Amino acid sequence: MIRFLLLFSRQGKLRLQKWFTPQADREKKKVIREMMTLVLARPPRTCNFLQWRDLKIVYKRYASLYFCAGLEDQDNELLALEVLHRYVELLDKYFGNVCELDIIFNFEKAYFILDEFMMEGEILETSKVAVGVAMEEADTLQETVEEYMSKPAY
């Protein structure tokens, strides 16, 4: 499983953090700091994989954002690169030519998209189309007046 997914900028500003295992706040901050130090120090055109503690770190830079994921020993690193790429594609589809500002000003949407794509450190939906459809419908639900009418069924 993927243990965590971090998005941060070249200046070391965190844009998104998703933790798939329970961690204390202090521990989270420590990991974030270490990831930033490790990844930002890498020269360009180097391997996208690192070994850190007992995890494999996979990172990829898209424009000004670094996408960084921590994998367990059994996970496939090359596939993790594909996972990161798929997430970027989903963001791109949703926001239309996504850039860092989109993620900053609509961070909750970025989280919602991630929640439609991954859960418990594993991929939830392998079809791009399905994720897009789910997001659309959920957004519609959010805006419609109908939501006042829906009653929970016990």
Added chain:
Amino acid sequence: MSPSVPLQEMIRAIRSARTQCEERGVIQRECAAIRAQFRQADNGGRSHNLAKLLYVHMLGYPAHFGQMECVRMIASPRYSEKRVGYLGAMMLLDEKQDASLLITNSIKNDLSHSNQYVQSLALCTLACMGSAEMCRDLAPEIDRLLRASNSYIKKKAALCAVHIVRKVQDLGELFAPTARSLLAEKNHGVLHGAVVLITELCGQNTETLEKFRKTVPDLVQIMKGLVISGYSPEHDVAGISDPFLQVRILRLLRILGRNNEAASDAMNDLLAQVATNTDSTKTVGNAVLYETVLTVLDIKSESGLRVLAVNILGRFLLNNDRNIRYIAMTSLQKIVGTDHNAVQRHRGTIVDCLKDQDASVKRRALELSLALVSATNIRSMMKELLLFLSSCPPELKAEAASGIFNAAERYAPSQRWHIDTILHVLTTAGGDVRDETVPNLIQLITNTSELHCYTVHKLYRALLKDISQQSLVQVACWCIGEYGDLLVKGECQETEPVQVSEDDILDALETVLQSHMSSPTTRGFALTATMKLSTRITDNVDRIRSVVSIYGSCIDVELQQRAVEYNALFKKYDHMRAAVLERMPVIEKNSPGHTNGVSTGEPVKELKPVQVKQGEPQHAANQVCDLLDLLGGSEEPQQPQLAACSVVPAPPISTSTAGGDLLDLLGGLEPTPLPLLTPAPTMTVYEKDGVTLTLSCEKQSDSGLMVTLTASNSTDSNISGFTLQAAVPKSVQLHMKAPSGDSLPPSDTAKVTQMVVLNNPNKVNLKMRIRICYTIRGSTVQDTIQIDSFPTH
């Protein structure tokens, strides 16, 4: 109170803050406003407020006051509020917070909501931060959803079940039957979730694993469908149909096929098909191939398939993409133990990767290269490794150096090559080698006596070039001290002769002594070497004498002590100087941990009774402790007592033993064996079961005592294997001579005598503890006696 600002305006305000201080101010104002809003009754902007708080939280500011608001919003009927509320719960609450329990009920209700998006929120949150309690509570709900709902909910329920199973392993049994049935679904999301769930269940419980082996044909079928099927736009990634699902299925097949012939057979064809048909031009294709290779190598595959897999890895090694090369080396590392020859074929490429720019690739290449070193390729590999060492990044230097040493030790084709290699490593990476290297190298050099001349010449030259690498300098000083005469002689078969005068050597040593780069240990080495040269060279003894006396007032205590002692050697004990500073004999290697093996010239095993160790200041002061230690057969290196061996205070040993050495030697030179049955006072110290031990002693000198122990056997059975071991207080030196025999014939027919020489320079109260061991009638007897007073004349 300032009116609350919608989320995006707040973000803009924060971003436009020019300093950290300004940012903090903006955030404090906003947080105050948010707190005020939370206290108010239900209003339209609640979700905006919580979203603002979550943004502030992401910047790193405290946001725990939002926890209760999350709980309230989750319970709200409005979807927009639920959505943000659940997001807040995932970000702010974790299983350690008390507030997390409060949302259990809301989640439970929402799991049965009529709207699937509400249900999905609940499932997602449960999978993210569900504690073991919550999981136990809600597991039946999840199972129900797994069985009867639409595919959108099913796939989420499957991963939620994975979370539950990871948190509470017992609940695995609950989900096993449902998981099996999910494999029949068509929806890829559900299939993927099912495969992950089954993988998790199999990983936890071997019985479940056995049961799920029956699914192998189904999995093979699904996989075939993915590989052969035509273009499916929904799941296609660069020509591969749903690579994520493919990789997951391959991983499950790996677990199921491990150690099982039948299952492995069933998947052989499929694996061959995937391995040959997958397009490897893009990363995604390589991801699938990689997983396939891992699976093939882990299950009981047929040899043809294995060869195919290793060849794929070989192709990966030649790929331009660094990631692929890294992956290839990681996989080869895993199989280098089992398929060694197959990996050897790619040795050239691996060694080339040592020169890659990337640090990760270099590390993998180093590990793999070290694993591939063998007796046949040692010379060429070592050349490459040494080249690597000179240009490798600092974090890899220590690993590389120790790897090279291990390889050299195991496969060195000749002694000279071995020494050359070690010297090369010391010159390039001397700062990163481990501490044992110096004594190990010294031992190696001493043992290759034919190369002494060559070694000392090389080391001398290295010393002249560079005195910053401490390990190298230490070894060089030691060698020059030992073999300085060979250096002066000038001729050497293996290297070109160089005219070295005695002054040159002394100059070099003095440079080391005076240089600020030398560590205290190194200077100790240099001083001792200078002293040793006083017996090896003829002309400049006065120079040495003056150097030694200068250091008699050095600030460094260790150096000062040495200098003072050497001075004493010059003045009072000049007649002994030659004996003390003789050449070191061949050192026997006791064990890898014995770094102090440098100092002991005589292997301990030669003497039958255990020799008492002398004056180790590291030990606790307690006398009784020492006695117990000694009888326990401690493995500390012994200080030799025999005059035949020249004991030179070796550098790693602490200060007072150095002083102790000289005194020991003086004490040890004295005793001569006395004839038996001298008219000395005797006393019976032990009498039990027919075995009698008597003790008599005679004063030899002011502090020396000769003790004779006599044993006799008055029973009517033969006693064999009779040994005595003795221990004395710390400051007393003891030397046991060889006993006259070890068997006592019955009825006092013959006796066994053992001589023990004691030296008591401090005139402490003399005590001795003796352990007697013997075998009688097939059983071993052991006894201990303590002697508190000795009869003297």
